[in-house]
Amino acid sequence: MVLSAPDNAKILVRGATKIYETKTGPVHALESFSLDITEGEFVTILGPSGCGKTTLLWAMSGLHALSRGEILLDGTRVNGPRPHEIGMMFQDANLLPWRNLQKNIELPFAIKNRPVDGKRISRLVDQVGLSGFETAYPRELSGGMQQRASIVRALAQDPEVLLMDEPFGALDAFTRDEMNLLLLSLWAETSKTVVFVTHNISEAIFLADRVVVMTPRPGRLARIFEIELPRPRTVEMMFEPDFIELIREMKSTVESAVRHTVEVE
């Protein structure tokens, strides 16, 4: 296959297909999914539950292998974790309950046997409003605060790419808006490439340069929406007619994909 990609492409997904072998038979999670992501872009991947979004993200991070197809990061094939380039955020905050906040944030340094970048960490901690909570344990913090710590952990080593797997799915709507604004302000300062998986339509639009809509299992590309909303974005934009029209259109894209899948079956 000849690769044709723009020069500024950061991540290339080429014909990604994943079939899980389970006890009850093969599960076809992802089918011939291709996508180009440019450097510094904020892409959200939207789809119903179980459409292979997490599978795609885990494959991008090198956590598991594809059955067919390939993923390229900076032109080289992703065969395993790329900790120096990729920062990963998981569903829920995924903090280690036996480590305090500071120790949790320092985990990536501990794994890589690198000296802790204390200055960078304390600046980030300050930026997300967690100063003074460094010695607190995760159970002592609210869900939003845990997620802030998780952001700091992902950014602590200054990765070029941030892969986020429904990080705010467990938060209430108010905290979610707050976290989205925080994420956008952090992103605006740096030039990171962000791939953000979600099943929340308005969150997907609010954050993204492009929203990639996926079909139900097996996950295929349904449609890509370019989001023209100006930046910096505000919560008020979510109530404007354009935004609501976009939600309607995306909802019908997802639903027609669901109908189509049902008919095929």
Place this chain on the structure above:
Amino acid sequence: MTQSEVPRELRDEIPSFEEAPVHRDHGPIDWTGLTSIRTAKSAAEFGAIVAVAVVVFFGTEGLLRVTNTPEYVFPKPTSVVKALFVHEFWLFYGHHLWVTLQEFLLGFAIGSTIGLVLAAVITQKPFVEKIVAPYIIILVVTPMLALVPFLRIGLIKSFSIWPIVVAVALASGPMVLINAATGFRRTDLAKIALARSYGASTFQIFRLIRFPLALPMIIVGYMVGSIFGLLTAIGGEMVSASDQGGLGHQLVFFSSLIRMANVGAVIFIIAVLGVSIYVGFYLIGKRWASWEA
């Protein structure tokens, strides 16, 4: 619904499910009660505990005096205290406490270490775990103190403390093993994926994720194992003590002389030893595994 129909636990409580305990795999027997028992916090609560002890002590004393019970049937608490504070303390108790302690500590150190390492190894391979499981159960349910006479005259052929050390190891090791294995069997896929995404090696994943995740259950295993180990040391000495003696030996010795006050004193020392071991592990659990409590 009237207030009286509301279950007591729900009355006047702000509904909150944040602290709801997550499901945890405790294995066939839930020993975690050992580490999660409620303990006194306030001075009033400690006062009440002491008050109970005082009531039991003097109540027993009074009852035995009123009923004129002879010492060989049941020693008076004051006689036990008198029997404890004697010039021959080292000869009667101290030396034997030291012998029992050596047997226990040596046997427990050996047994628990082997149990812990085996637990970490076998849980990595479900097939191995299934093959080993019935033998572990046999070791857990067999009273190892029964082995002491056999070890003494048969396998080890020695009147030293070693046959009892081996029995203690055999009693405590499997207890550590089954509990630690329950801990190591916990897998938190998201946390392992997290460590992997930062490039963690298999050993780092073990050290940073699997081991801390298992630690609360490992501590429970050490607690249960130590209780079984002490039991085996004392029981082993009662059955077949070394030429050094030991607290179990003193129990049999004083019983045979019908010196029940001395028997009571030995039992008291054993109880203090047992409680000390329990408190030790309780404090370790509080320090290292409180995140789960």
